[in-house]
Every structure is written in C-alpha cells, then in structure tokens.
Amino acid sequence: MIFIVDDDKSVVRAISLLLKSAGFDIRGFSSGEEFLREPRVTDTDCIILDLSMPGMSGFELAEKLTARGNRAKIIIITAFDDNDNRERARRLKAAAFLTKPVDDQALIDTIKWVLEGEKRKI
Secondary structure, three states: OEEEEOOOHHHHHHHHHHHHHOOOOEEEEOOHHHHHOOOOOOOOOEEEEEOOOOOOOHHHHHHHHHHOOOOOEEEEEEOOOOHHHHHHHHHOOOOEEEEOOOOHHHHHHHHHHHHHHHHHHO
16 A cells, blocks of 8 residues: 655645556545544555645654654655755655656656565565
8 A cells, every 4th residue: 555645636636546557556645634544554565745735744744653653665755855855854764755746657666666675675
C-alpha cells in the first residue's frame, strides 16, 4: 500500500491514477490530520508526502510518524525546492525529495527503487 498526502486534490487524483496504472495499491489523503486518523497508517511501505499543507506541514507529519515508530519510506514532493527543505528532508531520513511538477516516470522509478531497497533488506 502506498499512501499519498497532499492538500491539492487534483495532485492526489493525478498521482493515484498514475500509480494505479503502474500496478500500485494507492490511498490518498488531503491532510496530515486526516492521514493520522487512518487506522492502517502503519500498514504501508511508502508515503508520498507534500511539504506545504494547511494545518500540519509535511515535515510535521513526518516527525509525528517517526515518533510513533512508523518505518515507512517517505518520498517528499514539493514546489519549494531549496537547500533548507532538502537538508531537513535528509535529517528526517526521507527516501527521496522530488520537485513539483513531478515527472511521472521519475516518480514511478523512485517508488520502485524505494520498495526494492526494502526487499533487499529482508
């Protein structure tokens, strides 16, 4: 299962359609708060997470997940690509940092790389 958290519903819809066409099982959320109410929040391999959202930011959500012991790989997507955001993503151990608009093939390849890395560890 791959979860997408982005306040832009059109982004969630577009990424969901893309990833479903690539064979992934997807569930989208419009906020960090909504995502944290999901009972299966720990039942995921990968979370695609927008940084800039009203309420809880993507970084705040990643910190909460880490504090809860969630070990899902996080792929950050953002329209705000700068050194501070990249450094903070590194400190949070994000698996990848992609800039919007995200290239379709780059996103699919990144997810496959992240998931394959998990299989190699087992």
